[in-house]
Amino acid sequence: MSKFVVQRLVSMIIVIFIVATLTFMLAHAIPGGPFTKEKALPEEVLKNIEERYQLDKPLIVQYLSFIGNMLKFDFGPSFRYEALTVNDIIRLGFPVSALLGLIAILLALSLGIPAGAIAALYQNMWQDNLVMIFSLIGVSIPSFILATFLMYFLGLRLDLFPPAGWGSFAQVILPSITLAAYPIAFIARIMRSSMVEVLRQDYIKVAYAKGLKSSGVIIKHAVKNAILPVITYLGPLIAAIFTGSFVVEQIFAIPGLGKYFVTSIYDRDYTVILGVTVFYCILLVFCNFIVDIIYSYIDPRIRIAKS
Amino acid sequence: MKSLQKVFLGILIISSLILSGCGQKTVSLKKEVPLQKFVYNIGAEPQYLDPGKATGIPEFTVILNLFDGLVRYDTNNQIKPSIAEKWDISKDQTTYKFYLKKGVKWSNGEPVTAHDFEYSWKRALSPELGSEYAYQLWYLKNGEAYTSKKITDPNQIGVKALDDYTLEVQLESPTPYFLSLLTFTTYLPVCKNVVEKNPDWAKSKDTYISNGPFKMKDWIHNDKIIVEKNSNYWDSEAVKIDEITFTMVESGTTELAMFESGQIDFAVNIPSVELDRLKTEGKVTIEPYIGTYYYLFNTTKPPFNDKRVRKALTFAIDRKAIVENITKGGQKVALAFVPYGIQDATTDQDFRVKGGEFFTDNNVQEAKALLADAGYPGGKNFPKFKLLYNTSEAHKSIAEAIQQMWKKNLGIECELTNQEWKVYLDSRSKLQFDVARAGWIGDYPDPTTFLDMFISTSGNNDTGWKNTQYDDLILKAKGAKDDWLRMTFLHQAEEILMDEMPIIPIYFYTRPTMVKPWLKNYISSPLGYTDFKWAYIDEKLKSK
Numbered sequence: 021m022s023k024f025v026v027q028r029l030v031s032m033i034i035v036i037f038i039v040a041t042l043t044f045m046l047a048h049a050i051p052g053g054p055f056t057k058e059k060a061l062p063e064e065v066l067k068n069i070e071e072r073y074q075l076d077k078p079l080i081v082q083y084l085s086f087i088g089n090m091l092k093f094d095f096g097p098s099f100r101y102e103a104l105t106v107n108d109i110i111r112l113g114f115p116v117s118a119l120l121g122l123i124a125i126l127l128a129l130s131l132g133i134p135a136g137a138i139a140a141l142y143q144n145m146w147q148d149n150l151v152m153i154f155s156l157i158g159v160s161i162p163s164f165i166l167a168t169f170l171m172y173f174l175g176l177r178l179d180l181f182p183p184a185g186w187g188s189f190a191q192v193i194l195p196s197i198t199l200a201a202y203p204i205a206f207i208a209r210i211m212r213s214s215m216v217e218v219l220r221q222d223y224i225k226v227a228y229a230k231g232l233k234s235s236g237v238i239i240k241h242a243v244k245n246a247i248l249p250v251i252t253y254l255g256p257l258i259a260a261i262f263t264g265s266f267v268v269e270q271i272f273a274i275p276g277l278g279k280y281f282v283t284s285i286y287d288r289d290y291t292v293i294l295g296v297t298v299f300y301c302i303l304l305v306f307c308n309f310i311v312d313i314i315y316s317y318i319d320p321r322i323r324i325a326k327s
Numbered sequence: 328m329k330s331l332q333k334v335f336l337g338i339l340i341i342s343s344l345i346l347s348g349c350g351q352k353t354v355s356l357k358k359e360v361p362l363q364k365f366v367y368n369i370g371a372e373p374q375y376l377d378p379g380k381a382t383g384i385p386e387f388t389v390i391l392n393l394f395d396g397l398v399r400y401d402t403n404n405q406i407k408p409s410i411a412e413k414w415d416i417s418k419d420q421t422t423y424k425f426y427l428k429k430g431v432k433w434s435n436g437e438p439v440t441a442h443d444f445e446y447s448w449k450r451a452l453s454p455e456l457g458s459e460y461a462y463q464l465w466y467l468k469n470g471e472a473y474t475s476k477k478i479t480d481p482n483q484i485g486v487k488a489l490d491d492y493t494l495e496v497q498l499e500s501p502t503p504y505f506l507s508l509l510t511f512t513t514y515l516p517v518c519k520n521v522v523e524k525n526p527d528w529a530k531s532k533d534t535y536i537s538n539g540p541f542k543m544k545d546w547i548h549n550d551k552i553i554v555e556k557n558s559n560y561w562d563s564e565a566v567k568i569d570e571i572t573f574t575m576v577e578s579g580t581t582e583l584a585m586f587e588s589g590q591i592d593f594a595v596n597i598p599s600v601e602l603d604r605l606k607t608e609g610k611v612t613i614e615p616y617i618g619t620y621y622y623l624f625n626t627t628k629p630p631f632n633d634k635r636v637r638k639a640l641t642f643a644i645d646r647k648a649i650v651e652n653i654t655k656g657g658q659k660v661a662l663a664f665v666p667y668g669i670q671d672a673t674t675d676q677d678f679r680v681k682g683g684e685f686f687t688d689n690n691v692q693e694a695k696a697l698l699a700d701a702g703y704p705g706g707k708n709f710p711k712f713k714l715l716y717n718t719s720e721a722h723k724s725i726a727e728a729i730q731q732m733w734k735k736n737l738g739i740e741c742e743l744t745n746q747e748w749k750v751y752l753d754s755r756s757k758l759q760f761d762v763a764r765a766g767w768i769g770d771y772p773d774p775t776t777f778l779d780m781f782i783s784t785s786g787n788n789d790t791g792w793k794n795t796q797y798d799d800l801i802l803k804a805k806g807a808k809d810d811w812l813r814m815t816f817l818h819q820a821e822e823i824l825m826d827e828m829p830i831i832p833i834y835f836y837t838r839p840t841m842v843k844p845w846l847k848n849y850i851s852s853p854l855g856y857t858d859f860k861w862a863y864i865d866e867k868l869k870s871k
Contacts, residue, residue: 062786073457
């Protein structure tokens with residue numbers, strides 16, 4: 021087990037370095053810079069600014085100093101928002117996005133898993149069809165449409181929730197439903213297909229033959245085995261959803277981290293692009309790592325195969 | 328007997344509760360002068376709120392309400408003395424002597440002096456600060472030289488505090504609009520004592536010091552800024568509003584929903600698709616805006632090196648159709664470059680009205696004739712070209728309409744291409760386009776903020792067009808001692824620009840805004856920001 025952990029840690033660090041390097045190269049390859057403005061700056065002014073942010077140094081020097089600072093987890097100042105450092109942006113935005121993400125994931129798990137399981141148990145019956153229709157809608161509806169729809173009907177027309185904004189619990193509901201829609205649907209679908217698979221296995225028949233209660237069979241044997249693909253999906257899902265969604269945060273005016281993944285590129289805010297990408301990357305490899313560990317606890321077969 | 332006592336006691340308790348309740352209510356009714364507060368959406372997290380470094384409209388709006396300069400626009404959009412009590416201007420119009428009011432204070436109680444101004448302007452010019460808008464102060468003597476490190480001694484800059492309350496300013500050349508420049512954020516003072524000790528003062532709400540009608544109360548990044556009435560403000564009696572919340576909602580659709588649900592009281596970013604509905608509901612006010620929407624020609628590239636071709640394309644556009652069917656915000660068709668709302672040599676004259684229009688809208692006949700004259704009768708053999716705009720639905724709709732008009736009216740084909748904002752800016756400045764979309768909002772209410780742009784050496788002249796006669800006129804205007812003469816030169820310059828047509832004026836911007844009817848007496852500047860110094864809330868209207 022410890023050998024496995026060490027191996028994984030080393031590969032994680034390599035992945036993060038590769039991502040950081042590629043992002044650095046790509047960010048600097050896009051035309052225009054952080055101080056390209058519609059009202060062009062006089063050359064002397066631009067020179068002073070570039071000096072201030074060390075953008076006048078050769079790219080390799082900038083790269084090395086970025087890597088050096090990254091090791092200290094210091095991503096430097098934002099070029100656009102002078103009052104904020106990249107660390108500030110992550111520190112302020114991440115908890116907001118993560119809170120929304122957490123609610124969305126809890127929603128997704130508590131609705132998606134039972135829905136998928138029920139669909140599998142009543143395969144090809146109306147319960148199955150109902151779940152599949154809803155999950156089809158959930159997977160295909162773009163989040164900006166769902167968000168606008170919720171904001172308009174539940175927010176404006178019925179006046180149940182504030183249409184947008186951040187600060188009260190009521191303002192959490194609409195965005196977390198929007199965020200959860202896709203994962204609920206997706207989890208229901210993978211849960212259903214893996215559960216259908218499991219229900220056909222011999223050990224389920226044996227369990228029934230032993231005379232176990234059907235609820236026991238389903239929960240202890242079927243669901244526990246069928247849930248593995250859901251856990252696999254959960255790794256990247258948590259990383260993605262915790263770092264926020266540009267669309268949802270933009271529409272519901274939420275001060276999360278998600279918008280920076282897009283706006284930092286528009287602004288050519290190099291330090292923010294790198295900071296949020298590396299942060300996301302770290303979170304992603306970490307979640308996958310945790311998933312692998314959880315795996316081996318849930319499924320002894322994996323543990324044995326790995327040792 | 329005991330039970331009777333209990334009943335009495337019960338009645339006593341209940342009645343005393345009711346009475347005391349009533350009593351409290353009457354007391355609170357007396358006290359209850361509702362706080363005057365409202366929510367304004369600036370639409371984006373400000374990049375920075377240091378007056379010396381701020382550049383955008385959201386920043387300007389917040390800073391203008393937090394600070395006060397030597398002068399300030401009043402509710403009639405006229406420049407009035409503010410921190411300066413009065414001033415003398417030398418005969419050659421290059422030396423200004425400002426006499427400051429005494430007893431003006433910063434929000435921390437310290438006095439505002441001429442030294443603060445001297446310090447602030449030198450600081451904004453300094454290469455170390457790296458302010459993008461340093462060049463707004465290049466009107467000062469040696470300002471440009473200091474920013475570009477040609478001189479290193481800040482004492483050579485033309486600003487000096489003669490004593491605590493006298494500020495002497497020397498200019499490079501006479502600048503008749505210098506007083507209106509003083510309302511610009513870069514010319515606002517910062518508190519010398521605070522800023523010297525803590526250069527990062529503007530990064531935190533706790534160290535933020537200002538001298539205006541309002542002071543910083545809270546700044547929740549990416550969410551909102553709250554400012555409250557500044558009791559240390561010299562004119563705090565004039566200020567009626569207790570608190571303003573500036574929200575940072577970026578999406579126009581969301582802003583509208585929040586306005587309609589009462590979460591926002593002042594909205595300036597209305598989606599144009601909703602304008603028709605909102606106009607019929609009477610919710611939209613069209614505010615003036617000094618800005619022009621136009622297209623650029625790459626005049627270094629045939630066939631656009633021929634002014635007949637440029638004119639033909641300019642004349643063949645139906646601007647009226649564009650402003651009525653696409654932009655819908657009450658925009659005016661642009662048949663010249665400098666927009667309306669800029670004063671000419673005398674206060675009662677508008678530069679645009681005096682200059683008039685240089686061509687007629689949708690003049691297809693003349694356009695056809697010009698194109699034929701240039702060797703492309705009926706658009707024959709006209710090379711296919713590309714029309715570039717930055718990615719946005721609004722620009723796309725306009726480009727599509729113009730593409731159709733050119734095809735229908737002149738028989739020429741163009742292909743639409745869009746690029747992401749900064750890629751597009753890069754292409755523009757490198758002249759990697761045929762025809763490109765552009766827009767310009769004035770920095771100060773003077774024609775030069777527009778006409779300066781097309782001199783040969785301007786960094787904003789993305790056309791490749793160079794004209795020595797034009798350069799000469801702009802230069803002459805800069806040196807003119809008499810405002811009437813200066814305006815004459817500027818009119819002549821615009822005439823050349825409109826004869827050579829390196830650009831296609833399309834429309835003059837407006838600012839469609841939505842404001843709750845109970846918010847009164849605010850100043851909507853034609854430069855894009857809003858001043859709430861004199862604003863108040865009509866409680867009667869609000870409670871209705």
